[in-house]
Amino acid sequence: MLQLLIRNCVMQGKVMPVDVGVQGGRVEWILPSGQVADAPAERTVHANGQLLLPGFVEPHIHLEKAHLLERMQAEPASLQEAIRITGEMKRQFTKEDMRERSMRVLKRDVVNGVTHLRCHAEIDPVLKLTAVEVILELKEQMADVLDIQIVAFPQEGIFQQPGTAAWMEEALRMGVDAVGGIPYNDRDAEEHLAYVFGLAEKYGKPLDFHVDFSDNPDDRNIVRIADMTIERGLQGRVCAGHVTSLGSVMSSELPAIADRISEAGIHIIALPATDLYLGGRGDMERPRRGLAPVKTLLERGVNVIFGTNNIRNAFTPFGTGDPLDMAWLLAQTAYMGTGQEAEQLIRMATYGAASALGLSDYGLTPGCPADMALYPVRNVREVLLDRPERTQVWKRGKLTAETSKREQIYWDREHIDCVTHTKEVR
Template identity: 45%
Template sequence: MDILIKQARLSDGEALQDVGIKDGKIVAISESITENSVTVIEAQGRVLIPGLVESHIHLDKALIADRKPNKSGTLQEAISVTAELKPTFTEEDIYARAKRALEMIISHGVTAVRTHAEFDPAQGFSGFKTIMKLKEEYRDLIDMQIVAFPQEGIFKAPGTEKMMYEAMEMGADVVGGIPYNDAPADKHIDLVFEIAKKYDKDIDLHQDFSDEATDISIEYLCKKTIAENYHGRVSVGHLTALHALEPERLNEIIALMAEAQISVMALPATDLHLGARNDLYNVRRAVTPIRKLRDVGVNVCLATNNIRNAFTPYGNGDLMQIAMLAIPVGHLGGADDLPTVLPMITDNPAKALGLQHYGLQVGDNADLVLLDTKVKADAIIDIPERNYVIKNGKITVEVKKEVTIFK
């Protein structure tokens, strides 16, 4: 074998397991494997999980908070500040920042990522091309899906429609969109589907990012998804407006989302920061209703969105910290709720991204993370070190930490 992980905890309350890896695959799982291996990792009861999956991030806009801050903390200023900065971005600048952000998430155990790469007639494809370059450079360390993302809208930014098709021809993996920042929203959605069907690609939209639910298009998106037989191939990020709906109306829409098999990427770090800025008292959380979506069977994921820019002026690329933040925000700390959180950064986003052979069974890809905790139920709340990250059957990250307490 190439790697043998000895005595790892795969599940609480069950015997420790040896996990054998060869040629990039998990080839054996047993209480005792005696076959020789090139590399042996002594897990000593620590928790082994599939690689973390970052399902919504903007690498091309990372690490610019120090250049021009968003002083009001509002979504409107975040958009305007970023629009002002974008013309100053060079390909070298984008490359350096995106590379640094990418290595941050890799070091924290992410083995697959979906990143939105934007373009518009003003800035061209400089950022998009740079992210495509990084996808190739880092293919041995992380699987990257690149979303063709029209941040400034399509119809309100003439020339963008043509660029959407060009981005797909250049190799974009997913068709992106932002209905709430374009008019009319239904036509924006129609065009995204037209492009997606032409290239047989999945769809990932920035959807209904607002404190209020007065002008939402999620219901139209669901019906369009069903009509086009695109079940399970559409994802949405943010979706914060749902939290403002009356229960009866919310339940109707969530049921429709479940029927359309739409995945939701909840983005608590960003949405808590930007949301409800105009509330003078009893300030709302302004995060999509994670529990209600989960309970009806919607595939819910947790993701980072941005790292240190006008939308999210903090973050270090640790998806575990995002999940920990979601626990109190989404009331997910109960005994029955806590076990549902780890899948929101592993199995659920893997499903949303359509990852093949993902998991921790014989035959699955050897994309694994060994955590410095011995209780799987505590995998999030410990925010443990990622002792080893394994990608395609090779060790890509190793972290050793020694703590000495002096009395």
């Protein structure tokens, strides 16, 4: 008997509706709808033509400093101020407090159809390893509904904050999944890079940077990171978030930089909510957009993806944690409005991000874990345009979230329009 049978759903790349059989937490088969008349299953879902997508992969998020708006004493006007204000608030963080705010984010992720997530847990002389400890506990607690990867993240720098280097190494011994780096917030970028690359090699872990977060076209640590990645044979194992300075580089210089990033197999993570909000602020005339040059990087073969980064704090006083909000924001600000680009954006939030996180058996093909969600729309473009509810979400074939939405217009007593997405699909 099957664990789960989904009848009559549509899938990206398939012309006709399909049925999907799940067994042992994995996709067992995908066949034209109705071809298998009798397939006993513990649970059968009649999708009525809804779209089935693999689970979203959130590649870059900060859990323990989410949801801080209520306790902010001042509104920051720059990245430096955001770091300073948050640094002060961190002194009041307790483990229980971090756990509660992180959990608020993680629950929304499950409802939003996120099945894999990578977060940056901060390590500094104030928090020491408490954020890492809290998120390691949550990782275990959430294991049945969400796969969590943790980056050891030295937000305040490593060498300008005595003790941080040792805590970074201890975090790796405790079992974090990746080494973080932030060369723009330390006493010497080269020293910082040498240390984190060395740590990643020592523990056999991938690297995940916050880098070149500015409008200054001369900030090019990404090129140094690309060189070091190639020298050390770490192609495909390095992510770089922000990289907004490349948005200010002259177009004549950009292709060569993009080619070097592509050669190094570095995954570039645009963080549009934060990047657009903090970028371009110093420009009194003709403000720059403050976003990585997404389309140029894509054209040169770079795996560009996007993440939520912060939710409702000094860095980004917005956010729901829905990857579709970020897809929609990037679609408009990176000029990605065609049907093809809508598909590309959804691919970035799924397969692209899965590749960045090194997930080896991700996707909706037989043999892969059945991590997936149903959308009450007919095609992928409508996923981006409607940003609809995820009617059902599964992790390894087990139902983890269900959302129904009812919208009705009362024209008069006799005429009621039901305008829910699901109704339209049916």
